[in-house]
Amino acid sequence: MSKRCFLIEASNQEATEGQIMTVVQSSASHPLYGDIVTIVGKNRVNDNPVIISAYSKDSCHLEAERPGIVVMPNSVEEVQKIVRLCSSTKTPIMPAGGRNGICGACLPRVTNAVMLDMINMNGIVNLDEDVMTITVEAGMRWAELIHRLDDKGYKLGFRGPYGGNAATVAGSVSINSMGYAASRFGPAPEGVVSLEVVLPNGEIVRTGSGWNPEAQIFTRYSSFADLTGIFLGDHGTLGVKTKVTFKIYPKAEFSTYIDLGYKNLKDATAAFLEIQKRGLTEELNCLLARESADTYFPGLLDSHPEINATIHCVIMETDKQLAERKVQIIRDIGLDLKGKDLGNFAAQIHWAEKFNEVQPMYNNGFWLNTCHLRPISRIPELMDRMRAIFKKYSLEKNGIKWIADALAVDRAYAAAWVTIFAPTKDKMELAEKAWNEMLDAAMETGGCPYWSGLLWEKRALEKVNDTFIQLYRTIKKSIDP
Ligand SMILES: Cc1cc2nc3c(=O)[nH]c(=O)nc-3n(C[C@H](O)[C@H](O)[C@H](O)COP(=O)(O)OP(=O)(O)OC[C@H]3O[C@@H](n4cnc5c(N)ncnc54)[C@H](O)[C@@H]3O)c2cc1C
Missing domain, CATH: 3.30.70.3450 (Alpha-Beta Plaits)
Incomplete structure (x- = not known):
């Protein structure tokens, strides 16, 4: 191993327990409660309705099923054991990062699911200066990673979504996030060299040059098909990411x-x-x-x-x-x-x-967003449609503010977000009507969402053809029979 490749800190947190969930006592009524306690102890698992309620939404208003139980693993081994337990009992499992998503992606669609809160796994595993990569645990938040790299004289390419104080690296690469520095470096998944993923059978796969135990993690593409790409943007459906390796660059002064x-x-x-x-x-x-x-x-x-x-x-x-x-x-x-x-x-x-920067905009009310990708040349067409919708629903007269922004990504396209803010609950119905038309308009004018989740999945699934969706199902079934 290269001299300049060093372990910055231990990758599992067994010495310090990390965040715990003991603020209220567990109800201990979930069928897997006892088995999970055997794996992680009592402090990092909870099925009390108070805790479940706190985990029943991400950062938007959309609602799905509530998780049945929440567990905070501290190590890859714990993740493996929980995944195996869920697999053997056919219990659905849902990985969650910062729950900063604004499309409901980390929420379960079926009852009694086990939610894995990954934020305790937030260490830097390895900074490899020879090959200019950094490997971090899945629950590392963007803001912290950027500051820690800056201290070492490096920067990431993509620097995180605008919600990067709370969003985690694995959450963002699982959901194709757009954000800071996408103009030069493209979306979140573009910066990824390799992933460590716990598969639904509990086995671990290391993608990129990680398939060779003798090799440093230095390239995404070698010898085989790009397995990293299968897990990027999968919304946590194909496995639990436990480590992410990113490209790094010299800090630009x-x-x-x-x-x-x-x-x-x-x-x-x-x-x-x-x-x-x-x-x-x-x-x-x-x-x-x-x-x-x-x-x-x-x-x-x-x-x-x-x-x-x-x-x-x-x-x-x-x-x-x-x-x-x-x-x-x-x-x-x-x-x-x-x-x-x-x-x-x-x-x-x-x-x-x-x-x-964008957090204070919550002062304007509930966010109803339409974040999606589109060719830059088709932005004016989008805004014509949006303005017609604002007018139709008299949004301004009703005190419903809006913002329209485009963030350039990779050569010629942009992440466009036209967001309206419902100031009070009584304006929500009107705002939602307008918003649903705005979502349709975004797709009808050539837009493609970057996230899926409750926000977009119905509209996206209406457009995909059978061959596309069958291929997707085949991949899912073969990984998670
Ligand atoms: C103020 C604000 C600004 C925002 N700005 C942006 C923006 O500019 N661009 C943007 O893209 N988004 C933005 N968002 C949304 C959010 O920041 C991003 O979607 C972010 O990437 C979510 O990361 P997370 O860790 O919170 O993921 P979560 O919301 O917890 O999860 C997202 C998805 O990733 C999956 N997942 C999480 N962890 C794992 C894991 N370890 N293994 C496998 N799957 C996993 C989940 O199952 C889910 O499907 C913003 C949100 C807010 C509140």
Whole structure:
């Protein structure tokens, strides 16, 4: 093994118990309660309705079945034992990370399921500087990983969803998350080199170069088909991820920023696409309406009454001149395409605030989101449909605010999120009607969701053809008979 490949900390937490669930006593009524206590002890398993209630939702309003019992494993061995127990008793099992999802993906669809809360498995297992990878346990949260890597002089590619204070790495790669630095590095799964997964029979598979016990974990593609890809975006249906290995990069010390303003969305979108195509930015956002810019960055457009859409660019390089040159090129492209230089305040705030930026928007009420992917060129079409829906349901008159944002991803597409906020419960029915039409409109105008879950699965399943779904079922059945 290379000298520069070292264990940072023990990967299982048997010495310290990690988080426990003893705030209320278990009811001990779930059929597997006693067996699970034998595996993890009494402190990390609970089936009291109070605990179950706390675990019955993720970060959105959608509801499914409640878990029957919740358990917090501290090690791969515990996960294996629980999975084997569930398999032998045919009890459904549901892995959960930060439960920060906003599509209900981590909620069971059947009664009595065992929910695995993975957040105690949150150690850094190995930083391998020779091959520029880091291996972490499944329950590591993005914010912590970013800070710990920064201390060592490195950065990740994709840096986590906007909810990355709570979201875990395994949750995000299981659900195709989009977020910070997707402009340069693509979605969450793109950064993954290898996974350790506990299969439904309790056996462990190590993907990427991990199939060779003599090899470092340095590549995703070698000798065989890409098994890593089977588990990415699987929403936890094909196994429990226990470790994730990511690519890392040298920390970039030099950042430049620019904000550009446009009179209309069509011009803004053309510039947004042109900048993204060139691969110049670490992070690239387009606020699709003046109202959104006012919500995110109050005051930004006060002295620019003609501006109706904005673009915010973050450039990060290890070389100062390169960072400066890139921002000049972007400025030239932006101005050539009818843009106005708005300075760099908003882009800087956006990058500096990171995971704290969108949380305050909960003050506007319940979120009803439509997060999905689409070609950048088809953003104006989406907004035309959305505005017609806002008008049809008189959202503004009813105090229902909205925000429309697009986050550039990999060359020419974007994660678009048009979210409405129901301020009070009595506005929820109206908001939900509008929202359902918005979800249809997103797909009818060529959008593809990145998550599935309660939010999208019905709509997505209506579109897939038999061959596609049969292949999916065959894979599931062969892994989980
Ligand atoms: C304020 C806010 C902002 C957000 N911004 C974004 C954003 O910009 N982009 C974005 O994509 N999302 C965003 N989200 C949603 C959320 O942050 C992401 O979906 C995130 O990736 C969820 O991670 P999690 O650990 O909470 O996963 P969970 O919600 O716990 O689970 C998600 C899925 O992963 C599966 N899973 C979890 N752990 C494992 C495991 N160990 N093995 C196998 N399967 C597992 C679950 O079964 C479930 O299907 C936001 C949410 C909030 C509240």
